[in-house]
Amino acid sequence: MTVVFAAAPVIPNFGGGSSQFACERANRLFCPNWVSRNWATVLWPALRQHVELTLIAVAIGFVLSTALALTAYRRHWVERPVLIITAILYTIPSLALFELLEPLPGFGLSRTTAEVALVSYTLLILFRNTLTGLREVPAEVRDAARGMGMSDRQSLLRVELPLALPAIIAGLRIATVTVISLATVASLIDNEGLGSPILAAISNEVFKTELIVAGGMAVLLALLADGLLVLLQRRLTPWTRARAV
Amino acid sequence: MFSDHSAQEEGPSAFPQAAALELRNVRKQYPGQREPAIPGLSLSVEAGEVCVLVGPSGSGKTTAMRLINRMIPLSGGDILLGGRSILDHEPTELRKQIGYVIQQTGLFPHLTVNENIATVPRLLGWERRRTEDRVRELLELIGMDLDDIGPRYPAQLSGGQRQRVGVARALAADPPLMLMDEPFGAVDPINRARLQDEFLRLQERVRKTVVFVTHDIDEAIKMGDKIAILRQGGTLAQFASPAEILIEPADEFVAEFVGQDRALKRLGLATLADIELVTPNGTGPGTDRVALSATVRDALSQLIAGGGAPLTVVDADDHVAGIVTLELLGRVLGDGALANGADPQVRAAGAEPRPAGQESPA
Numbered sequence: 085m086t087v088v089f090a091a092a093p094v095i096p097n098f099g100g101g102s103s104q105f106a107c108e109r110a111n112r113l114f115c116p117n118w119v120s121r122n123w124a125t126v127l128w129p130a131l132r133q134h135v136e137l138t139l140i141a142v143a144i145g146f147v148l149s150t151a152l153a154l155t156a157y158r159r160h161w162v163e164r165p166v167l168i169i170t171a172i173l174y175t176i177p178s179l180a181l182f183e184l185l186e187p188l189p190g191f192g193l194s195r196t197t198a199e200v201a202l203v204s205y206t207l208l209i210l211f212r213n214t215l216t217g218l219r220e221v222p223a224e225v226r227d228a229a230r231g232m233g234m235s236d237r238q239s240l241l242r243v244e245l246p247l248a249l250p251a252i253i254a255g256l257r258i259a260t261v262t263v264i265s266l267a268t269v270a271s272l273i274d275n276e277g278l279g280s281p282i283l284a285a286i287s288n289e290v291f292k293t294e295l296i297v298a299g300g301m302a303v304l305l306a307l308l309a310d311g312l313l314v315l316l317q318r319r320l321t322p323w324t325r326a327r328a329v
Numbered sequence: 330m331f332s333d334h335s336a337q338e339e340g341p342s343a344f345p346q347a348a349a350l351e352l353r354n355v356r357k358q359y360p361g362q363r364e365p366a367i368p369g370l371s372l373s374v375e376a377g378e379v380c381v382l383v384g385p386s387g388s389g390k391t392t393a394m395r396l397i398n399r400m401i402p403l404s405g406g407d408i409l410l411g412g413r414s415i416l417d418h419e420p421t422e423l424r425k426q427i428g429y430v431i432q433q434t435g436l437f438p439h440l441t442v443n444e445n446i447a448t449v450p451r452l453l454g455w456e457r458r459r460t461e462d463r464v465r466e467l468l469e470l471i472g473m474d475l476d477d478i479g480p481r482y483p484a485q486l487s488g489g490q491r492q493r494v495g496v497a498r499a500l501a502a503d504p505p506l507m508l509m510d511e512p513f514g515a516v517d518p519i520n521r522a523r524l525q526d527e528f529l530r531l532q533e534r535v536r537k538t539v540v541f542v543t544h545d546i547d548e549a550i551k552m553g554d555k556i557a558i559l560r561q562g563g564t565l566a567q568f569a570s571p572a573e574i575l576i577e578p579a580d581e582f583v584a585e586f587v588g589q590d591r592a593l594k595r596l597g598l599a600t601l602a603d604i605e606l607v608t609p610n611g612t613g614p615g616t617d618r619v620a621l622s623a624t625v626r627d628a629l630s631q632l633i634a635g636g637g638a639p640l641t642v643v644d645a646d647d648h649v650a651g652i653v654t655l656e657l658l659g660r661v662l663g664d665g666a667l668a669n670g671a672d673p674q675v676r677a678a679g680a681e682p683r684p685a686g687q688e689s690p691a
Contacts, residue, residue, distance in 0.1 A: 232425065323439045
């Protein structure tokens with residue numbers, strides 16, 4: 085059976101030539117059939133990988149930056165070097181960072197390379213927000229905690245960190261959305277996540293449906309994650325909404 | 330722990346007894362400063378007494394207070410609480426035994442009123458039930474509704490309510506000593522007077538040893554059993570009862586600090602209950618009334634305002650207790666009847682309606 089492709093663009097992730105592919109062949113803006121056919125094999129796995137990439141990067145970034153922020157909170161001199169290093173990491177263009185890491189031994193075209201890069205973009209935001217949150221605890225509140233007999237550790241865990249939570253969660257929101265967005269670029273390295281179908285869609289002639297669906301899923305994922313973090317903050321910091329009655 | 334110098338009844342407390350406080354040649358020298366903040370301060374405060382530290386800024390009054398709970402480390406000398414050196418305790422253990430109230434309250438914004446008050450009991454590892462009972466008791470003591478106020482966050486309280494909660498929180502573990510650093514300084518004058526009266530009534534009941542820092546001499550006279558006036562450079566200018574300081578200022582500095590109107594201030598130390606009133610035998614009493622618990626100073630002011638017409642003095646139950654006239658006050662002053670000052674505790678009781686839920690002082 086001969087299929088005439090003469091005027092049609094070269095479309096990836098699409099086969100056969102019957103009329104059911106008319107939409108794809110014409111490369112219309114959005115082909116629902118393509119989405120339903122490729123959901124289980126292409127889109128859903130990509131989404132899952134994307135969530136994994138994001139969770140791992142944000143979790144590692146959170147642990148590292150919290151440890152750094154707590155250190156800088158107690159020892160002021162730590163703040164500057166950490167800020168300088170994380171700011172440099174933050175300003176390296178993501179593509180360049182991926183390419184820089186790739187030749188290093190143990191990295192290569194792997195998830196590790198992608199995660200290291202993603203984590204490095206979370207550090208500046210999370211570090212700065214956590215440190216600012218801690219520093220903005222009112223002096224008289226810290227004084228009262230100490231004056232009532234709390235140890236440094238008790239004051240930190242019971243008073244200072246809880247009061248820094250709004251700033252910490254604000255940092256998490258920015259970091260998470262940033263990572264979700266950057267993780268699409270990271271698929272250049274490890275070919276997974278929502279970046280993978282996006283790359284496939286633009287690797288030749290642009291296949292609009294795939295580009296729009298995969299891109300839209302990344303946007304929706306970012307919005308969803310942000311919304312969940314807002315809910316988390318409301319749950320954890322009820323006092324921020326308590327107003328004079 | 331503080332076995333001697335007891336002035337307080339048994340309570341549901343961790344440290345049931347008020348403790349005497351003694352500062353022995355206390356010195357504070359900050360590194361890098363030539364002059365010591367406090368070159369050598371000695372004071373002794375009896376158990377259950379309110380000692381006010383007053384002085385201009387730079388007199389080291391707050392520093393002196395913060396040395397007591399080791400928020401600032403001593404450079405020399407010693408401080409004894411209940412006969413035992415504060416240096417014998419771990420700072421965190423010491424501080425749990427000392428109530429701490431500061432001007433901006435330092436209430437924890439992320440905790441409810443209940444949780445704020447429960448802070449020290451929780452640090453001490455009290456059982457939940459005991460802590461809850463204590464919180465309830467303290468809210469009653471400061472005249473607050475448990476169900477209404479208890480679950481609120483500090484942002485949902487007025488300034489005066491926050492200060493009351495701050496005091497209740499400091500009292501939570503029933504500490505033998507309270508440190509109060511300008512506790513009513515950030516409140517408007519009307520609320521300040523109310524909080525002062527309330528605190529004096531509270532003190533009638535709980536009988537804590539209190540170190541109270543203020544820069545306001547009128548507040549010092551009102552609150553203190555003893556007043557320590559500090560001058561710049563951290564030296565003690567005079568340490569005596571309010572009446573003594575008003576009658577016999579130790580030097581120029583104290584006289585100036587106390588103010589030209591010190592004779593009038595002295596009148597503020599006695600109430601009409603302290604003087605012998607004219608008996609209302611048949612003659613028509615004055616039309617205007619004044620409470621028996623009013624200070625002599627306030628009565629004088631009211632007499633002047635009324636053009637010298639006599640005032641009827643009524644007690645708390647609205648019974649006529651006598652008549653007060655300008656002539657009577659002139660005679661009383663001439664006799665020197667107030668020269669030794671009145672017991673400040675007399676005027677503390679019942680000066681204002683009690684907050685709800687508070688029983689009369691034992």
